Amino acid sequence: MVRHSKIFTFLILTLLSVQAYALNIDAKLSTSKVTQGDTVKLTVTIDNTADGKEPDFSVLNQHFEVLSTYKAERSNISNGRFQSFTSWVLTLLPKHTGYIAVPPITFEGVSSKPMKLHVTKRSNANSNDQYLFVDAKIDKQTVFVQEQLIYTVRIFRSNVDIYDPSYQPPTIDNVAMEQLGEQRNYKTTLNGMEYDVFEFRYALFPQKSGTIKIPSAQLNATVFRGRSRGFTFDPFNGKQVRRYSPELEFEAKPKPDSYPADKPWLPAKSLQLTESWSPDSGKTNIGEPITRTVTMQAEGVLSTILPALPSTDLQGVKIYPEQADTSSAPSDQGMVSTRTESQALIATQTGTINLPAIDITWWDVDAEEVKVTTLPARTIQVAGTSSRPQTDITAASPELSQTAEAPPLSLAQSGSVNRTWQWIAIAFFGLWLVTAAALIWILATRKANQTTNQSKPDNKPTYSDALLKDAKKQLQSACKSNDAKQARTALINLFKQHHQNDGVRNLQDVEEVAETEALRASIRELDAVLYRGESSKQWNSDMLLKAVESALSKPVTKQQKQVLAPLYPQ
Structure with a gap:
């Protein structure tokens, strides 16, 4: 009986021991309520080592x-027991508003408890707690197809610092979109708060009629709210955020019925025609070319829809048109486009050339009516003979061809004139040979000098092994002295040298070209020291050096990063 009792007691103790060492998993959110566009931290912890495994986080993607x-x-060691813990910290951005269920996270067959997150809608500029938001507007609700519409996006920032911002304008179906100049930076006051405003303006040209929807513009950034501003609770500090502008829509109407069917559709705010002549005397001679240049300038249209000038067929004139030149440029009122056409005119008979007027039909978008811009007609007087052009001989002795009693030109005189022209031709041919030889010698000498200059080595290379080694030494020295600022500068310079890429300008660029998780973790720790005011004593510089050595051992791959440098300069 005693023996059975001992066996039973042993089994009970064994079962309790197994239960005591069973795997536990815990999940918690950094907050239970967030505003649309803000992120939330999810921390999942197990009381054991992960052994290279991780929980199933795919359930969060919905x-x-x-x-x-x-x-x-x-x-750590607690009550004489050695315990290990592994944690995963995820930055989550909710995809929609309302109450969102955070499903259980499973690891090795053990699941955490489900949770609930409340995501509230964000209001633009209507609340006093808006420290960063994006707004958008359009100047018209209804336009004709291919008519210009101005779309403006503004980013408002107040009392926060922005790190590594990324702005993306919307992509609009069936709409041609042109940015109007560079971004504008200014200050404004809303609801008693002062904001820094970063404004982007675009000209939109709908290519088909119907309702056109403008998706949201998007801003991604890491937001820091400075501790020196007097905030006791700092939920934004070091938080990744995403902000959207409101979605908009407008109506694009088809070409009006009142517009002439045989004329190209041209909606514009204004249209002008100008011309210039070379030479501009209103007179010419037979065989002499004159150049006519006509410029069409329209406001509020793209250059691609400016029509060609109507063709002109004139008797007694040969016309040689050149390739048209088109261009567009932004202005305060939108796009201003020009089309320039040049023609060479050569008269083949004397008299008066009557050039007809040039009419361009267009639609005035402000007055909503058909208009015609006209370039007035012009006349040109042509002088000279219609049979053959005058020569030096006939110009000097007109009576030879007009007086019947004038003696004919003798063979001896004709031979003398021909010999004179022969000697002149020989002299010009000799000068041409001398000029050609001199030109060939100059080109050969210049090419030899260029080859010599290209063969000279650059005494100040941008990238070299020596500069790479020096950058490594600077990083090692900074880590040894626990100088976080110097380490940041040395780290950026090291990867710029290693990848030979001037685009590496900040720690985010280093993360992208390195592509190692160990280095990302070390950079985040370095960021904490630099931006969150943590003590340098808590910084593990050895871990940074190990991560850098691991990253440098990988093959170099060329990457490029689009940086919004003018928006928030470092």
Whole structure:
């Protein structure tokens, strides 16, 4: 009986021991309520080592966008027992508003408890707690097809610092979109708060009629709210955020019935025609070319729809048109487009050339009516003989061809004139040979000098092994002295040298070209020291050096990053 009791007690203790060491998983959110466009941190922790595995996070993709994942491991001794913990910290961006269920996270068959997150809608500029938002507007609700519409996007920032912003304008179906100049930066006040405003303006040209929807413009950034501003609670500090502008729509009407069917559709705010002549005397001679240049300038249209000038067929005139030149340029009122056409005119008979007027039909979008811009008609007087052009001989002795009693030109005189022209031709041919020889010698000498200059080495290379080694030494020295600022500068310079890429300008660029999780973790730790005011003593510089060595051992791949440098300069 005693023996059975001992066996039973042993089994009970064994079962309790197994239960005591069973895997536990815990998940928690950094907050239970967020505003649309803000991120939330999800921390998943197990009381054991992960051994290279991770929980199934794919269940989050239905309601969240996972922006980043960070893994951390720690160990401690509690009541004489050695314990290990592994945590995953995920940055989540909700995909929609309302109450969102965070499903259980499973690891090795063990699941966490489900949770609930409340995502509220964000109001633009209607609340006093809007520190960063994006607004958009259009100048018209109804336009004709291919008529210009001005679309303006404005980013408002107040009392926050922005790190590594990325702005993306919308992509609009069936609409041609042109940016109007560079971004504008200014300050304004809304609801008693002062904002820095970054404005982008675009000219939109709908290519088909109907209702056109403008999707949201998007801003991605990491937001820091400075501690020196007097905030006791700092939920924005170091938070990744995404902001959207409101979605808009407008109506594009088809070409009006009142517009002439045989004329190309041209909706514009204004249209002008100008011309210039070379030479501009109103007179010419037979065989002498004159050049006519006509410029069409229209406001509020693209150059691609400016029509060609009507063709002209004139008797007694040969016309040689040149290739048309078109261009567009932004202005305060939108796009201004020009089309320039030049023609060479050569008269073949004397008299008066009557050039007809040039009419261009267009639609005035402000007055909403058909208009015609006219270039007036012009006349040109042509002088000279219609049989053959005058020569030096006939010009000097007109009576030879007009007086019947004049003696005919003798063979001896004709031979003398021909010999004179022969000697002149020989002299000009000799001068041409001398000029050609001199030109060939100059070109050969210049080519030899260029070859010599190209063969000279550059004494100041941008990238070299020596500069790469020097950058490594600077990083090692900074890490040894726990100088976080110097380490940041050295790290950027090191990867710029290693990848031979001037586009590496900040730590985010280093993360992108390195593509290693270990280096990303070390850079985030370095960011904490630089931007969150943590003590340099807590910075693990050895981990940074190991991560850098690992990243440098990988093959170099060329990458480019689009940076919005003018928006928030470093």
